[in-house]
Amino acid sequence: MADPxxxxxxxxxxxHAPAEGVTKRDFLELIAGAGAAxxxxxxxxxxxxxxxxxxxxxxxxxxxxxxxxxxxxxxITVMWQGKPIFVRHRTPEEIKxxxxxxxxxxxxxxxxxxxxxxxHKPWIVLIGICTHLGCIPLGNKPTDPRGDxxxxxxxxxxxxxDTSGRVRHGPAPLNLPLPPYxxxxxxxxxxx
Ligand code: FES
Numbered sequence: 001m002a003d004p005x006x007x008x009x010x011x012x013x014x015x016h017a018p019a020e021g022v023t024k025r026d027f028l029e030l031i032a033g034a035g036a037a038x039x040x041x042x043x044x045x046x047x048x049x050x051x052x053x054x055x056x057x058x059x060x061x062x063x064x065x066x067x068x069x070x071x072x073x074x075x076i077t078v079m080w081q082g083k084p085i086f087v088r089h090r091t092p093e094e095i096k097x098x099x100x101x102x103x104x105x106x107x108x109x110x111x112x113x114x115x116x117x118x119x120h121k122p123w124i125v126l127i128g129i130c131t132h133l134g135c136i137p138l139g140n141k142p143t144d145p146r147g148d149x150x151x152x153x154x155x156x157x158x159x160x161x162d163t164s165g166r167v168r169h170g171p172a173p174l175n176l177p178l179p180p181y182x183x184x185x186x187x188x189x190x191x192x
Contacts, residue, residue: 061081061192062190062191062192063078063079063080063085063190063191063192064184064188064189064190064191065078065085065087065188065189065190065191066187066188067087067089067123067186067187067188067189068187070087070088070089071089072089072090072091072122073089073090073091073094073142074088074089074140074141074142075087075088075089075139075140075141076088076140077128077136077140078191080179080191080192081192083127083128083129083179084127084128084129084136085125085126085127085128085179085191086124086125086126086127086128086139086140086152086165086176087123087124087125087189088123088124088125088126088140088163089122089123090121090122090123090124090163094150094163095112095121095122095163097149097150097162097163098112098124098162098163098164098166099111099112099113101162101164101166105168106166106167106168107166107167107168107170107172107173107174107175108166108167108173108174108175110164110166110175112164115164115165115166115175115178116164117181117182117183120183120186123189124163124164124165125178125179125181125189125191126165126176126177126178126179127176127177127178127179128140128152128176129176129177130154130156130159130172130176131159131167131172131173131174131175131176131177132154132156132157132159132170132171132172132173133156133157135154135155135156135157137152137153137154137155137159137161137176138152138153138154138155139151139152139153139161140152147160147161147168147169148160148168148169149161149162149163149168149169150162150163151163151164151165151166151168152165152176154172157171157172158171159171159172161175161176165178179191179192180192
């Protein structure tokens with residue numbers, strides 16, 4: 001007579017073998033699922049994190065610029081929030097030509113007064129990014145080409161800006177933008 005415990009053991013073994021297979025497959029699926037969930041969570045965090053300013057961006061959200069070393073006729077470029085900012089000390093002739101511009105002749109009309117800070121006519125502060133396709137125009141150094149209006153010249157496609165940073169010759173469609181800034185003293189500005 002067959003040993004009933006052996007039959008039971010065999011039945012049990014026969015019953016358990018597929019169950020173990022299922023369990024293993026489930027376990028692998030669980031691991032894969034958990035990996036995907038962790039991946040999704042990591043991407044989600046990266047997306048959310050990228051929407052917040054990074055520490056270095058926050059660190060340079062405000063930049064002070066000492067104007068004392070910038071002599072008349074000279075300009076400098078400082079970086080603020082990843083953008084080149086032109087700070088130029090205009091000569092009396094450059095101020096006059098900016099003020100004398102006829103509004104009707106401008107591509108994007110704007111008075112010179114509206115583009116500077118009251119009481120600080122010599123200083124023009126601009127975001128130095130061409131409004132055509134984003135090149136950085138030339139003109140800060142006295143030896144740079146400055147175009148027919150004496151301001152800035154974009155070598156990429158020939159746009160020209162006057163000494164107020166207004167576009168005078170395309171293809172750029174708009175004036176150079178103005179960054180937020182304030183005079184802290186007569187010789188120091190704070191960007192941002
Ligand atoms: S990017 Fe300046 S003219 Fe095209």
